[in-house]
Amino acid sequence: MIKSYSSLPLALTCGDPAGIGPEVIESALAVDGLHGRDCVLIGPAHWGAALSEKLGVSFEAVTAHRARDFVAQPGVPSINGASLALAAMERAAAGCREGRFRGVVTGPVSKHWLQLAGFQFPGQTEFFANAWGGDPTMAFVGRELRVVLATWHIPLRDVSQALDAACLEQAVRRAYALAHQFGAREPRIGVCGLNPHAGEGGILGLEELEVLDPTLDRLRAAMPGLSRCLPGDTVFHRQRQGDFDVVVAAYHDQALAAVKTLEFDAAVNLTLGLPYVRTSPDHGTAFDLAGAGTADPSSFSAALAVARNLTGSAAKAS
Template sequence: MKPALALVPGEPAGIGPELCVRLAQQPRSDCELLAFGDADTLQAAARALDLPLRLLEASDTANLPGDLRLRPVPNAVSNLFGSTNPGNARAVIDALNAASDACLRGELDGLVTGPVHKAAINAGGIAYTGTTELLAERAGCDVVMMLANDVVRVALATTHLPLRAVADAIDRNTLLRVLRITEQALRNDFGIARPVIAVLGLNPHAGESGHLGREEIEVIEPVLETLREEGLRLVGPLPADTAFLPQKLTGFDAVLAMYHDQGLPVLKYSGFERAVNLTLGLPYPRVAVDHGTALDLAGKGVADPSSLFAAVETCARIAAQRKLAG
């Protein structure tokens, strides 16, 4: 049976709804989709694109271009593309929670999420740091953020921290947890029997034998030795400025970066349009687009749907891999 995936458009004033309308035009042989969101917003996006959209009940079957099964999560106030309204923050969070709960109950096999607007959600009175953190808390588990495209997979030891806070956040327990979760996901979700993970150093030149910082010697290297004794195949710590050379990447299944902007600029340069954001460690696969709400493009019909298409393909592939593994 094909995996059944939840689809959450995200911020209603952004490009997420129209990307979902474009997605609904594509025949799918790899999965079935069930959207969680506001029906009026999706219909407005379809009109803006001049594309057909037929919203179906969750129990129906999508057969034609433009068919999209929907579990309605209505907005509280009317929506205008390009202009966020904090009054709809609760609907955005409710859609994410409902989709997550359906996955946790086993009703759906994975979750694909569109872009959300953090400022709008917080302005709506909801404390929100990110969907990754929200889903991890709801599932009660530790997770790792990974971004991936057709060229490279980059996992992050730390995510959205000020640069001056990064060094203090990289400790033994954090690195042990992140590397174990990443290695397990590479095996279970990507079907790589013995993955090789390149681990970047924190400092320039990976610390230059302690002359440019001692985090590599005192924290990173001891963690790598511990995990190698457990059987993990880890290379590093490597200088970040040379680890992404194409000839080196061919020997790695993933790269662990110590902080957000250490690894992600390379990934986005190598193929931003097809890049996706994965949450490793959840009981179900979650894949998101790797771009923002693009309010300036919303409703104009010019937004590139490639990242959402890639997110669905990736989530379907991982969900199928998990079902096959039992």
Template sequence: MSETPSFNHQPLAVTMGDPAGIGPEIVARMFLRRPAQRRWIVVGDPLVMRHALAGLDPAAHVRRITTLAEARFDDDVLYVLASSECECLPPVGQITVESGRAAYAAILAAIQLAKSGTVSAIVTAPIHKEALAAAGLHSPGHTEILAEQVGGVNVAMMLANEDIRVVLVTIHCSLRDAIQRADFSAQMAAIRLAHAGARALGIERPRVAVAGLNPHAGENGLFGHEEAHIIAPAIAQARSEGIDASGPWPGDTVFMQAREKRFDVVVAQYHDQGLIPVKYMGLAQGVNITLGLPFVRTSPDHGTAFDIAGRGIADPSSLEAAFDYALRLTGATV
């Protein structure tokens, strides 16, 4: 996240996610669970959201809007800004072209609202990468879509829960490609964004731990040279810029040290190195924050959960945590 202006008079936008997954349900459930916090809209498909809300509370109401100005926020209505208009409900728990297109349309519409300053932040419900691909959209995830739509900025994923914060050097790619992409410039971008992201969360002088790529952080060259030739020089450069960075630390112990409060944020080299420690501690409070954007974007730290979609048992806790992080990062009120 870059320096972000405060829009505390503006509502938040929440995307519905993939309509075949649990996204619409957890959005609707959050609406019902938080009657005192309703200064936000859903960006998505009105038919999908009506079905999701009616399945939880038949007396609740959805109102389709085409502009934010139509939302009043002074009643018990879930406002849905129509980014798509499904003629019939997409099949639950299945990958379809229609679901992929609808999910993507919601993301694009929310991004435009955030770029214009019409909303204070966007919170995105889970999407399915295969559904996007089926629709001919080959962005591997939210982070890449956001970076593409904003253009010309370095972005990174920060995964956060009550215990640790992790920023990734590389994101959605093969492990082979991750090793190639984790070069000096990628290290610097991740370290700088980790520092800025932790500061945005209220940590005045963040302690940034950088994980090694190889076992035992290379063991002084016995298991690889990336630590000495790439990662350590990046840490030195970051320190020269006033960032309290240290490492490279062995990946098998650095997250434990962060949980024990020795570090404020860990820079992980590849997707699973960083996400496994966060998700192992539970998905209920995990939040994904996109750093480097000119606006705030957060998301729950779980997927579409096709296996339980449509059963009325999805837990909205991670979405609610993402919502709360968005409020915290923008100073917004709802």
């Protein structure tokens, strides 16, 4: 009998084993209604075996590429730890392609340490796009905030050039689809300008007048709820008041400063445009906290919930 898609497990990757990934996964699963029984953990043997015994969750062990017996110390990042995190991502990506997993929730990794271990991508978003095919878009969904990024892992000085009509159109279309997916019948999309006060009529920058607003004006025929460029400093305030289903941000920190300030515990990093669902908590490796047992697992729990929502739950909560 062919397994239905929604009966496949979700892969949960450990993230950097010296960061808070392993412990937030453990804490999240301990209070999870399913105890992760619709999931497969991927990470270091000692961690996964203990959790598997405690919660009955399935587990696949991976090792650092060149040090099979490496054991990470919390708070002490290393090339071997990053290599193990990468092995977990590789296993999860391959498992989706092979029809073993229905999606992936990734633990946080350090881009810096991954690069030292030979990783060729700016982040996990680009890694999974390369592994699966597809043209990714970074998005965050929280309690009240939903935001799609037009650009993300690029230096700030390159944003103006990258933010052309095609880039903005893709972000707007994905924001529109995301709003639909989350139940909006006639999506209202608020779009941040690039410059202070959305350029203030050209006094503070010309990108809005020359590129962004003409693109939005063209797209509005098919998407009547699409704004013109709005000042990025107030658009999230307006979203919380209920004006927009999804906001499109021009660049990484325009979105994430708001998201992480207001909803650090609740927001989820969701990669759009890929053939499989991939979510992640909004926080990083927090090496400064690892091992203390105080890391908040809420964003990981939320990432798991969003992945379940988008892929269909595989089992009944106990």
